[in-house]
Amino acid sequence: xxxxxxxxxxxxxxxxxxxxxxxxxxxxxxxxxxxxxxxxARALDYVPNxxxxxxxxxxxxxxxxxxxxxxxxxxxxxxxxxxxxxAKGGYLVITCSSDRDPRREASYVRLLRSMRASAxxxxxxxxDDPELTEELARHFAGLxxxxxxxxxxxxxxxxxxxxxxxxxxxxxxxxxxxxxxxHHQIAYLAAPRQLFFARExxxxxxxxxxxxxLEVDERLVVHRGLDAAAGVKGVDALLDGGMGFTxxxxxxxxxxxxxxxxxxxxxISVPGQVSVxxxxxxxxxxxxxxxxxxxxxxxxxLGARGFAHAVNLMAGKTLMAETLPxxxxxxxxxxxxxxxxxxx
Amino acid sequence: xxxxxxxxxxxxxxxxxxxxxxxxxxxxxxxxxxxxxxxxARALDYVPNxxxxxxxxxxxxxxxxxxxxxxxxxxxxxxxxxxxxxAKGGYLVITCSSDRDPRREASYVRLLRSMRASAxxxxxxxxDDPELTEELARHFAGLxxxxxxxxxxxxxxxxxxxxxxxxxxxxxxxxxxxxxxxHHQIAYLAAPRQLFFARExxxxxxxxxxxxxLEVDERLVVHRGLDAAAGVKGVDALLDGGMGFTxxxxxxxxxxxxxxxxxxxxxISVPGQVSVxxxxxxxxxxxxxxxxxxxxxxxxxLGARGFAHAVNLMAGKTLMAETLPxxxxxxxxxxxxxxxxxxx
DNA sequence: CTGAAAGCGCTTACAG
DNA sequence: CTGAAAGCGCTTACAG
Numbered sequence: 055x056x057x058x059x060x061x062x063x064x065x066x067x068x069x070x071x072x073x074x075x076x077x078x079x080x081x082x083x084x085x086x087x088x089x090x091x092x093x094x095a096r097a098l099d100y101v102p103n104x105x106x107x108x109x110x111x112x113x114x115x116x117x118x119x120x121x122x123x124x125x126x127x128x129x130x131x132x133x134x135x136x137x138x139x140x141a142k143g144g145y146l147v148i149t150c151s152s153d154r155d156p157r158r159e160a161s162y163v164r165l166l167r168s169m170r171a172s173a174x175x176x177x178x179x180x181x182d183d184p185e186l187t188e189e190l191a192r193h194f195a196g197l198x199x200x201x202x203x204x205x206x207x208x209x210x211x212x213x214x215x216x217x218x219x220x221x222x223x224x225x226x227x228x229x230x231x232x233x234x235x236x237h238h239q240i241a242y243l244a245a246p247r248q249l250f251f252a253r254e255x256x257x258x259x260x261x262x263x264x265x266x267x268l269e270v271d272e273r274l275v276v277h278r279g280l281d282a283a284a285g286v287k288g289v290d291a292l293l294d295g296g297m298g299f300t301x302x303x304x305x306x307x308x309x310x311x312x313x314x315x316x317x318x319x320x321x322i323s324v325p326g327q328v329s330v331x332x333x334x335x336x337x338x339x340x341x342x343x344x345x346x347x348x349x350x351x352x353x354x355x356l357g358a359r360g361f362a363h364a365v366n367l368m369a370g371k372t373l374m375a376e377t378l379p380x381x382x383x384x385x386x387x388x389x390x391x392x393x394x395x396x397x398x
Numbered sequence: 399x400x401x402x403x404x405x406x407x408x409x410x411x412x413x414x415x416x417x418x419x420x421x422x423x424x425x426x427x428x429x430x431x432x433x434x435x436x437x438x439a440r441a442l443d444y445v446p447n448x449x450x451x452x453x454x455x456x457x458x459x460x461x462x463x464x465x466x467x468x469x470x471x472x473x474x475x476x477x478x479x480x481x482x483x484x485a486k487g488g489y490l491v492i493t494c495s496s497d498r499d500p501r502r503e504a505s506y507v508r509l510l511r512s513m514r515a516s517a518x519x520x521x522x523x524x525x526d527d528p529e530l531t532e533e534l535a536r537h538f539a540g541l542x543x544x545x546x547x548x549x550x551x552x553x554x555x556x557x558x559x560x561x562x563x564x565x566x567x568x569x570x571x572x573x574x575x576x577x578x579x580x581h582h583q584i585a586y587l588a589a590p591r592q593l594f595f596a597r598e599x600x601x602x603x604x605x606x607x608x609x610x611x612l613e614v615d616e617r618l619v620v621h622r623g624l625d626a627a628a629g630v631k632g633v634d635a636l637l638d639g640g641m642g643f644t645x646x647x648x649x650x651x652x653x654x655x656x657x658x659x660x661x662x663x664x665x666i667s668v669p670g671q672v673s674v675x676x677x678x679x680x681x682x683x684x685x686x687x688x689x690x691x692x693x694x695x696x697x698x699x700l701g702a703r704g705f706a707h708a709v710n711l712m713a714g715k716t717l718m719a720e721t722l723p724x725x726x727x728x729x730x731x732x733x734x735x736x737x738x739x740x741x742x
Numbered sequence: 743c744t745g746a747a748a749g750c751g752c753t754t755a756c757a758g
Numbered sequence: 759c760t761g762a763a764a765g766c767g768c769t770t771a772c773a774g
Contacts, residue, residue, distance in 0.1 A: 057767055087744080116492070137495055144509070146492050149481065150481075196399050341659055342687065418760095
């Protein structure tokens with residue numbers, strides 16, 4: 055692999071001059087010299103060494119994205135948003151699936167720091183873990199010391215995200231939509247309490263119920279995980295509880311898919327007996343039968359805005375936090391309640 | 399951000415010695431010295447500069463994965479497989495969604511080369527594009543010149559994948575399963591011909607039909623894209639064609655989901671009137687209603703094996719190509735055919 | 743417009 | 759076991 059030294063030699067110029075043309079810096083070089091350098095670079099199949107360049111700049115055009123799991127559609131959409139925005143600026147993106155494990159997360163961020171990544175974007179929700187929070191704070195300081203940026207797309211231990219979504223408002227809005235349809239007994243499949251975004255969505259559920267003058271029956275709020283399996287377990291727990299409910303609002307679409315599947319297995323019709331709603335609007339939400347009603351979040355845009363925010367931060371700008379809008383999407387999994395509520 | 403120079407000074411040793419302990423190289427350092435260096439590193443929150451290290455080694459512990467689209471479950475699963483295997487070795491993974499655009503793909507590979515990535519893994523199928531093939535060949539040479547590895551997980555222009563899956567056998571096996579159920583009129587929703595893996599799956603369909611003594615009616619083979627929308631369009635095309643068919647085999651699960659959705663819209667029952675089968679076994683295949691029958695591919699393992707292969711290649715080993723097995727998974731979307739075939 | 747040279751932060755023969 | 763020094767491939771004041 056040829057270096058700039060060889061390009062310079064072949065073009066008959068100094069490496070300083072060669073560097074100035076191949077690096078496309080804004081520095082005067084005569085057209086003839088430029089052409090000679092370009093020709094030499096082409097002939098030698100010269101590809102600049104980004105490590106050497108990064109060593110100089112103490113930063114490499116790479117951004118890391120910390121996600122829960124890249125196979126979760128919410129995160130793959132966000133990553134795609136980051137990727138497309140990043141590609142336009144010549145940045146590459148590193149995906150880190152932490153499985154919400156504090157140790158994995160810390161280890162990834164450390165690796166990203168060692169690579170002198172330009173930015174690290176936290177796509178997933180923060181975890182309420184003091185030790186992790188403290189270690190991350192150190193890494194953030196280090197990253198920033200090199201001119202790097204740190205951006206959160208979800209609430210976290212130390213504060214509000216730089217670019218966020220309307221978790222609470224979205225949840226409240228869906229409850230409102232359900233109430234408008236005539237539902238009063240609305241169960242909620244909540245996510246683990248340690249996750250900050252889960253707290254917001256739960257708060258939205260409560261706020262929506264309160265706004266409708268409805269009392270929250272705590273037995274109708276069950277906390278489980280965030281995947282389809284959690285939806286299955288959640289439905290079972292709710293049914294075991296023996297409480298009647300005509301609608302089931304789930305923390306995420308994935309949970310809702312699991313819940314729908316379980317209800318179907320049990321012979322409970324959706325939305326005939328129970329309406330089901332999700333959150334996120336992943337692409338599969340409209341491929342199910344019935345198609346899932348949900349709260350749409352602009353996931354791709356979230357990623358793109360997150361990257362843009364990071365770039366602005368690196369440029370030294372002071373920025374306000376921004377929040378992207380939600381949209382309640384009513385499809386076929388929700389309908390007015392039947393006369394007799396579902397029972398176990 | 400402190401460098402090894404500061405660590406060395408604080409520990410009262412040379413940078414050579416400091417380097418030897420923090421880099422964990424196999425080189426004798428007295429226990430006392432080692433402890434002093436480690437303590438200094440800790441106190442200074444020292445994080446080694448991977449760029450400087452990579453500049454020396456002409457390679458950085460990062461592997462790039464070229465995918466069609468990270469939001470496609472097939473690819474996110476493969477990437478996750480790579481990620482987990484890579485994390486164990488201290489490697490980071492860069493995701494590149496090329497949308498199967500030769501220009502994007504070439505541009506990503508060039509960036510990866512400029513970063514001196516240790517390996518690039520092509521998760522998606524090769525594209526039959528001579529210009530791209532030629533440019534890639536140059537990049538591969540460059541990558542290898544630095545001791546890097548190139549691994550394909552799908553057939554490509556220049557040959558068979560280093561780690562592959564049974565596209566043809568899997569397709570033939572599903573046809574066999576369908577034939578066993580009693581189907582004779584089996585339509586195939588094929589993928590674009592430029593994609594090498596698509597050719598293999600189509601060949602499997604033909605081989606399966608032939609093995610069953612069935613003639614392939616070319617009007618029952620329609621070529622469309624690879625997403626859910628292609629499934630919708632494919633069903634319409636087949637129905638417009640007016641040919642009867644009792645089973646519909648699709649190039650991928652995503653296509654099958656779209657096809658099932660369209661059939662449902664048209665009031666055609668699955669599997670009552672038409673059986674539908676997919677390929678891949680993405681996690682959503684069992685969340686649909688009816689649950690999708692499909693040919694399971696070990697996607698995560700494919701990613702993991704791909705990474706392992708790359709590591710072995712970097713270690714200078716000569717390796718044989720390996721093929722991972724498929725498994726026909728029969729769920730609820732397939733059943734014996736009705737007496738009257740579906741008609742438009 | 744062009745170039746010589748220092749320096750980014752490491753690793754690794756080489757000498758002791 | 760320890761260290762001085764060269765070198766990886768660039769960028770960028772600085773001088774001309």
